[in-house]
Amino acid sequence: MIKKKSADHSKKPYVRLIGRRGDIKIYSVDGAYVRTRIDEEFTNFGQHYRFHFIPEDEFWLDKEGSPDEARFFIDHLLVEHRLMKHKTSYDEAIRRADLAERAERRRSRDMSKAMHGGALPDPKTVHRRLLKALESGVKVWLVDGRLVRSAFDIDFTEGGHEHVYEFVPRNEVWIDDDVTQVERGFVILHELHERNLMAKGMSYSKAHEDSSKIEYHCRHHPDELHDALAEEGWE
Numbered sequence: 001m002i003k004k005k006s007a008d009h010s011k012k013p014y015v016r017l018i019g020r021r022g023d024i025k026i027y028s029v030d031g032a033y034v035r036t037r038i039d040e041e042f043t044n045f046g047q048h049y050r051f052h053f054i055p056e057d058e059f060w061l062d063k064e065g066s067p068d069e070a071r072f073f074i075d076h077l078l079v080e081h082r083l084m085k086h087k088t089s090y091d092e093a094i095r096r097a098d099l100a101e102r103a104e105r106r107r108s109r110d111m112s113k114a115m116h117g118g119a120l121p122d123p124k125t126v127h128r129r130l131l132k133a134l135e136s137g138v139k140v141w142l143v144d145g146r147l148v149r150s151a152f153d154i155d156f157t158e159g160g161h162e163h164v165y166e167f168v169p170r171n172e173v174w175i176d177d178d179v180t181q182v183e184r185g186f187v188i189l190h191e192l193h194e195r196n197l198m199a200k201g202m203s204y205s206k207a208h209e210d211s212s213k214i215e216y217h218c219r220h221h222p223d224e225l226h227d228a229l230a231e232e233g234w235e
Contacts, residue, residue, distance in 0.1 A: 013038070015063045018070070021078060023057055032183050038071045040212055044158040044178065045073040062178070069146050076101040077210075098154050107120030110150030121151040123169055126149035129196035131188075134233045138171050138195070140188060145176035169172040176188055185225050190215040192232035 013029040020026060030227045034042045038053055041220045048056040059077045061070060080097040084090065102162035105111075114121035126143040133139050148156045152167045162168040173191050175184060218225045229235075 008186065014058075018061070019074075021059075021074065024034075024059055024078075025057060025079070026059045026061065026074060028063045029060045032180065034060075034210070035064075035183070040216050042220070044069075045077060047077050047081040047084075049081060050090065069149075072101050072104050072149075076106050101154055104211055105150040105154070108150065110147055114147055114151035121167070123152075123172075124149070124166055126174070127146060131175065132234065136171075136233050138192075138233065140173045140175060140234075141176050143174045145178045148174070148176070158187045161191055161195040161198075164204060186215050186219055188226065188234065189218060189229050189232065192229070192234060196232055 013031075013033040015028040018026050019026050020158045029043075031042060039051060042051060043062070044058075045059065045061045047059050048054045049062075054060050057151055059074065061073055061080070067151055076097045079100045080093045083093040083096060104121065104191075111121070114125045125149045127141050128144055129142045131140045131142050131204055145156065153165060156165070158179055159173065160168055162170050165174075168174055173188070173195060175191065179187050193214055194204075194207045194211040197210060198204060202210075212229060218228055
């Protein structure tokens with residue numbers, strides 16, 4: 001009998017064990033390391049049946065995720081993992097996992113914070129700090145990622161703009177405050193590049209693919225990030 005090799009939790013990307021749910025071990029991991037060295041599509045969290053590099057009995061939560069969102073992400077992962085383990089498609093599993101996560105978010109007071117007296121959430125309530133106003137008229141805002149996910153779109157991750165998210169005001173790019181300073185430049189590059197391509201008529205899928213390539217390149221050649229940002233209007 002061949003013994004299955006276990007993951008070495010003393011090495012990257014592991015940061016620390018933060019909990020257990022049954023047989024599932026929940027780890028805080030270095031998301032920047034995962035996105036640079038393993039898979040640039042890894043976001044706030046993941047499980048084996050979505051990201052096969054994650055061991056089957058583990059959930060990974062990006063260490064930069066807001067600690068007060070962990071319970072939302074874990075509830076999501078429990079549903080997604082269980083369904084996909086039993087051969088449910090990813091699309092159906094994530095739909096049902098999103099329902100579970102939304103129910104938990106509704107029990108929080110997030111929505112009331114975003115309403116600002118209106119019938120619909122107010123985009124201005126998520127603004128935290130203006131990062132830069134570009135000469136083109138585009139404003140890049142650092143936003144409250146948790147509030148965006150609770151009030152607008154549960155799948156919002158890292159950043160976005162009005163050509164992808166209808167709730168983002170015209171000429172704004174939003175950067176999730178979960179993104180650390182170390183990674184922020186790469187995410188800004190991705191979002192500006194993607195927005196500029198889509199403003200010229202390119203489809204989201206092609207613009208996202210092209211933006212992921214340039215982001216990946218700069219993550220491995222950080223000395224080129226400044227010039228790449230300048231080409232997108234960040235000067």
